[in-house]
Amino acid sequence: MLTYPLTGAAYRPAxxxxxxxxxxxxxxLMSGGIPLPAQWLIFTGLLFGAGIPHxxxxxxxxRQTAQRLGKPFSWVRFIAGYVLMMTAYGLLWALFPSFSLALFLVGSAWHFGETDIERVPASILWTLTRLVAGVLVISFILLAHAEEVTPILARITRYDTLTASIWQTAVSHTHLLLIGTVLLVSGLLGLSIWVNPVAVDWLRLTQLVIILAVGSCLPLLLSFGLYFGGWHALSSFQAIGDYLKPAGPARSTSQRIWLRAVPFTALSLAGLLLFFGWWHLSTRLWDPLPLLFIFLSVITLPHLFALHGMRTQLDR
Structure with a gap:
């Protein structure tokens, strides 16, 4: 039986x-709303505090995955693979934005499901459970903020009518979709535990439910920031710390790992500042959101594969 090797300190970030x-x-509740500058400040803090560093x-x-598999690790091959993958996906976004968005959402759902349901057998049933759980998380965040999401989807898909139609259908059946997905996840989780027993960390899953539920009452920027820059990134940091240095104390290992991420985090920040500087100097005559979203999704794709390799090793 697999277990979650967590201590009391592991629950503190959540x-x-x-x-x-x-x-x-x-x-x-007290002020009638959180000012947008404050939302961006909190979101940016979560994003650059943990979201991007992880x-x-x-x-x-x-490199660690290659070592565990007994394979050589090449920096040149690693960088070339990253650039090739990002270039191909960037071209796909330029040609087929709606399809690329769907691909990005499915990949994100799988990635989130792997993080939220850890250390389980690599069976088809558990794989399906993780994927559907990730779909539930993304669907809940998006549908709970449908009014904010609708114009964003229109902008990043170049006002594609098919995408708008599918989204409006989903919005019209929000309760049915969410209840159905919750029941499906519950059924799959119960069946997976019955077929391939694991000791599920119910306290950890309860913390996730609370963060998602409370986040649904907040603006989209804060809700997504709390999940991605908070829950998901911090969970990943702990897993990465265990993966790279299993023997070290979880807290000190996470701090050391975070420091090792600072150079690339600073590089990402510099890239975003240059992007917005370019937009400002170009007299802001074009919409920056589609290009920014494409950039973020393109750099996310290789990350999904890197973390999937790690999760596969941890699940063994």
């Missing part, structure tokens, strides 16, 4: 996130 989400909800360790993760 407890802090729950406290932050409740504090933000209280702020919103993706800036892919080179270390890939």
């Amino acid at each position: 407890n802090l996130l729950i406290g932050l989400s409740l504090g933000l909800t209280g702020w919103q 993706g800036a360790l892919d080179h270390l993760v890939s």
Whole structure:
């Protein structure tokens, strides 16, 4: 039987996130709304505090995976593979934005499911359970903020009518879709545990449910920031720390791992600043959101493969 090797300290980051989400909800209730500059400040803090840093360790993760598999690791091959993958996916975005968005959402759902349901057998049933769980997380965040998501989807898909139609159908059946997906995840989870037993960390999953539920009452920027820059990134940091240095204390290992991510995080920040500087100097005559989203999704794709290789090793 597989178990989650977590200690009490492992729950503290999630407890802090729950406290932050409740504090933000209280702020919103008392003031009637959280100012947009404050939302961006909190979102940016979560994004650059953990969201981007956890993706800036892919080179270390890939090298460790190669070592565990007894394969040579080449920096040239690693960088070339990254650039090739990003270039191909960038071209796909330029030609087929709606299809690329769907591909990105499915990949993200799989990635989130792997993070939220850890250390399980690599069976078809558990794989399906993880994927559907990830779909539930993304669907819940998007549909709970449908009013904010609708114009964003239109902009990044170049106002594609088919995408708009599918999205509006989903919005019209929000409760049915979410209830159905919850029941499907519950059924798959129960069946997976019955067929391939694992000791599920119910406290950890309860923390996730609380963060998602409270986040649904907050603006999209904060809700997504709490999940991605908070829950997902911090969970990944812990897993990466265990993967790269299993013998070290979880807390000190996570701190050292975070410091190793600082150079690439700073590089990402510099790239974003240059992007917005370019947009500002071009008199802001074009919409920056589609290009920014394409950039973020393109750099995310190689990360999904790097972390999947790590999760595959951890699940053994």
